[in-house]
Amino acid sequence: MDDQQMNPDPLAQLCAALNDADVRILHTGDQMAPALNDWRGRFRGAALAVLQPTSTAAVARAVRACAALGLQIVPQGGNTGLCGGATPGNGQTQVVLSLSRLNRVRNVDLMGSALTVEAGCILETVQQVADDAGKLFPLSLAAEGSAQIGGVLATNAGGTAVLKYGAARDLVLGLEVVLADGTVWNGLRSLRKDNTGYDLRHLFIGSEGTLGIITAAVLKMHPKPRAVMACLVALQTPRGALDLLTRITSDLGDRLTAFEVFDAHCMELTTRHHPDLRNPFADQHAWYALVEVSETSHLVPLEHMVESTLGVAIEEGCANDIVLATSEKQRADLWKLRESISESQKREGFTLKHDISVPIAAIPEFLDTAGRELAENCPGIQIGAFGHFGDGNIHFNMRPPATSENAEEREHAIAEVVYRVATALNGSFSAEHGVGQLKTGELERFKSPEEMALFWVMKAALDPQHRLNPGKVLAS
Amino acid sequence: MDDQQMNPDPLAQLCAALNDADVRILHTGDQMAPALNDWRGRFRGAALAVLQPTSTAAVARAVRACAALGLQIVPQGGNTGLCGGATPGNGQTQVVLSLSRLNRVRNVDLMGSALTVEAGCILETVQQVADDAGKLFPLSLAAEGSAQIGGVLATNAGGTAVLKYGAARDLVLGLEVVLADGTVWNGLRSLRKDNTGYDLRHLFIGSEGTLGIITAAVLKMHPKPRAVMACLVALQTPRGALDLLTRITSDLGDRLTAFEVFDAHCMELTTRHHPDLRNPFADQHAWYALVEVSETSHLVPLEHMVESTLGVAIEEGCANDIVLATSEKQRADLWKLRESISESQKREGFTLKHDISVPIAAIPEFLDTAGRELAENCPGIQIGAFGHFGDGNIHFNMRPPATSENAEEREHAIAEVVYRVATALNGSFSAEHGVGQLKTGELERFKSPEEMALFWVMKAALDPQHRLNPGKVLAS
Numbered sequence: 001m002d003d004q005q006m007n008p009d010p011l012a013q014l015c016a017a018l019n020d021a022d023v024r025i026l027h028t029g030d031q032m033a034p035a036l037n038d039w040r041g042r043f044r045g046a047a048l049a050v051l052q053p054t055s056t057a058a059v060a061r062a063v064r065a066c067a068a069l070g071l072q073i074v075p076q077g078g079n080t081g082l083c084g085g086a087t088p089g090n091g092q093t094q095v096v097l098s099l100s101r102l103n104r105v106r107n108v109d110l111m112g113s114a115l116t117v118e119a120g121c122i123l124e125t126v127q128q129v130a131d132d133a134g135k136l137f138p139l140s141l142a143a144e145g146s147a148q149i150g151g152v153l154a155t156n157a158g159g160t161a162v163l164k165y166g167a168a169r170d171l172v173l174g175l176e177v178v179l180a181d182g183t184v185w186n187g188l189r190s191l192r193k194d195n196t197g198y199d200l201r202h203l204f205i206g207s208e209g210t211l212g213i214i215t216a217a218v219l220k221m222h223p224k225p226r227a228v229m230a231c232l233v234a235l236q237t238p239r240g241a242l243d244l245l246t247r248i249t250s251d252l253g254d255r256l257t258a259f260e261v262f263d264a265h266c267m268e269l270t271t272r273h274h275p276d277l278r279n280p281f282a283d284q285h286a287w288y289a290l291v292e293v294s295e296t297s298h299l300v301p302l303e304h305m306v307e308s309t310l311g312v313a314i315e316e317g318c319a320n321d322i323v324l325a326t327s328e329k330q331r332a333d334l335w336k337l338r339e340s341i342s343e344s345q346k347r348e349g350f351t352l353k354h355d356i357s358v359p360i361a362a363i364p365e366f367l368d369t370a371g372r373e374l375a376e377n378c379p380g381i382q383i384g385a386f387g388h389f390g391d392g393n394i395h396f397n398m399r400p401p402a403t404s405e406n407a408e409e410r411e412h413a414i415a416e417v418v419y420r421v422a423t424a425l426n427g428s429f430s431a432e433h434g435v436g437q438l439k440t441g442e443l444e445r446f447k448s449p450e451e452m453a454l455f456w457v458m459k460a461a462l463d464p465q466h467r468l469n470p471g472k473v474l475a476s
Numbered sequence: 477m478d479d480q481q482m483n484p485d486p487l488a489q490l491c492a493a494l495n496d497a498d499v500r501i502l503h504t505g506d507q508m509a510p511a512l513n514d515w516r517g518r519f520r521g522a523a524l525a526v527l528q529p530t531s532t533a534a535v536a537r538a539v540r541a542c543a544a545l546g547l548q549i550v551p552q553g554g555n556t557g558l559c560g561g562a563t564p565g566n567g568q569t570q571v572v573l574s575l576s577r578l579n580r581v582r583n584v585d586l587m588g589s590a591l592t593v594e595a596g597c598i599l600e601t602v603q604q605v606a607d608d609a610g611k612l613f614p615l616s617l618a619a620e621g622s623a624q625i626g627g628v629l630a631t632n633a634g635g636t637a638v639l640k641y642g643a644a645r646d647l648v649l650g651l652e653v654v655l656a657d658g659t660v661w662n663g664l665r666s667l668r669k670d671n672t673g674y675d676l677r678h679l680f681i682g683s684e685g686t687l688g689i690i691t692a693a694v695l696k697m698h699p700k701p702r703a704v705m706a707c708l709v710a711l712q713t714p715r716g717a718l719d720l721l722t723r724i725t726s727d728l729g730d731r732l733t734a735f736e737v738f739d740a741h742c743m744e745l746t747t748r749h750h751p752d753l754r755n756p757f758a759d760q761h762a763w764y765a766l767v768e769v770s771e772t773s774h775l776v777p778l779e780h781m782v783e784s785t786l787g788v789a790i791e792e793g794c795a796n797d798i799v800l801a802t803s804e805k806q807r808a809d810l811w812k813l814r815e816s817i818s819e820s821q822k823r824e825g826f827t828l829k830h831d832i833s834v835p836i837a838a839i840p841e842f843l844d845t846a847g848r849e850l851a852e853n854c855p856g857i858q859i860g861a862f863g864h865f866g867d868g869n870i871h872f873n874m875r876p877p878a879t880s881e882n883a884e885e886r887e888h889a890i891a892e893v894v895y896r897v898a899t900a901l902n903g904s905f906s907a908e909h910g911v912g913q914l915k916t917g918e919l920e921r922f923k924s925p926e927e928m929a930l931f932w933v934m935k936a937a938l939d940p941q942h943r944l945n946p947g948k949v950l951a952s
Contacts, residue, residue, distance in 0.1 A: 299777070
């Protein structure tokens, strides 16, 4: 800080301090532009420079150099987050630290089903490496072609396979982290059992770069499914969806790998905005469930099992109708229906998105209560609900009617209803998207004072000078 | 502390401060005796009193009262730990806080497969509650009839089902914890997805009561298996065991629920000390694997699958011979062989126990190297190795020959070899038993200075005055 006062050009100081073959420094507007806003275009920031180190040691040197100059660090991976967690603030005291060039696969341990990768590895690459090894890295999400594993872990990303395999944190055996003072913590263990001291991994996972910078991880691989089947089930109510879930879990156990549900409105939007997609049922239904089951053994009659289970579901009245995908193409088409919802809502003009979760049994009550309150408070609002029902996670999106009122105020009022109803049901205002800079207010509003105090204790313990990703998760 | 100096009887002070219908205070020698030593009889301590609160609020009041009097708290569950983590020290400034009367099942959420239980619930009770609900709580270990769930979580207990279901920490959705200052953190969420701030659960799980006192937890239940099959496989080498593991995982996927391996010496001891047990093979073999597979669906031909897989294993040469349990009785008998090893070693006079883990692929090298070094350094030593090979976890136990040398010195020298070899293979000196007061020296010796520093940062953040379980995990 003293140095900075003597020399008024902090960029020159940074370049001098980081005269390092392993750290590329970008500082022109053009070079930095992609790193300064988020992909949804909702947040825009400024930075003194974008640093691209190629090794863990270089990350540590960069952190120490920034610390010495009083600069704050915004870690960034594929920059695909939805809450602005990787977008810098507006001052000139922040530096974006991009992990994208720290992207080697360090080790593949077949027997241990473990994969050691650096933070900058693209998620899709990690999936591919596992696949090449005859294994499965199950984490899968829309942005997997550009999301990097460091960001995936820093945000504890979810996606479509959480039901069976858990979220990002459940797939981590070991971590390597650069701390706020440039210390490297090497916790890259691949052990399935290790009870020697405090578990530090889970503190860094999900902390969105505010407690440390994840530079590498040992990831768990799973046995690769030999057969995968999908079907679309027409349903009358969300409660019917839960009855179906109960039936499938009871009969097929943990073969169930996806249980995605969406409403009639989502189906209508998707088929209208994507003329290549069609509703495979002759009739319209109120709700639809995309069910996927996987089987690792070729000795199991999966098709017979699925048909038998669904037959019972129809007899029990929890399913109206069923379309079973009988080819890879048909399975892909069913998934396209589900995966095009977000894009269709965008085209239709849906503007308000809420990524909530509740205990699974409370889903119908959440939908009833929140839907009714919003209809009362905001007549004419269109709701399109979809999501990972099997995880209690609903993307509760909506399009309010055009109005002359203050849109931002209305947006807050609507979010307030949604989050209040979810929280009253012991739910969460951010199931998988995290907090970033978008939801720091919600964190303060909905967390207990005791929990907020613990968060600040953790921040003070690991980053007492607020060098790492300031203003994210915890409002400065 | 000032009060204490004015009144020389701290017990009277404690009783006065805790005049509380919800906290029973034991203070006579007889009353306290069972709480002052561990069940292996290896550690013995002293305490001013044993407190037995019956509610979370009462735990909080007890903690505050102790804090005000300058007393330190040793949380204790079923007192079945193996490292002295629940045994107090020798002074009169420590109080044992027993969670045994805080033992209600608060909630069973069938749809969410979640169970909310208080810390004092016996593990076996929790298993039974899940079973009654048509679900499985998979954590299972020898002491399950007396181990309490609070201790199970505080030590991140392992057991025989880790291979498929993970250790204790993998079965936790939410936690309730009383902090060192008596604050209650209510993190009793049952959500499958929740990305709102730092994950505090995993810091308390496995911290052995040194960072907070776990008072309740929301536990995950799993689908209940409809069929379980076990077999004993005769093997030539540990490497053969790993080949068999690879074959089974490849063919049966995550149906594999146990892969327990033991050597010829363990078989010989067990059948000699337990005349009701017998080696089911006609010949002696060098190694044995107890393999168990489970299936949640009644539509799967499990027996056929297992037979087919094992047939291939024999053809491939990784199995010498196989005995398939065809009845529940036979399956129980196979498990008795495995479960009687510890007791048989005790009867034989095995005195040195090491609970190590290594990456699975490194098991053969660990056994070779450690076995050879010990044979050289301590001629005549008898090794009996067994454990959870599927998790890389070996109970590497041994009986040194009678000697006039300093036994304690030799014990340390042997442990040094075992832990050094395991650590050199990126393994752990305590896979599932934790650190307690037994292995604080090993923690300091084998952890990096960076990791030790982080442990102390966590301790300082959450228990700055060292009120909770002093001298455990981190040596005072």
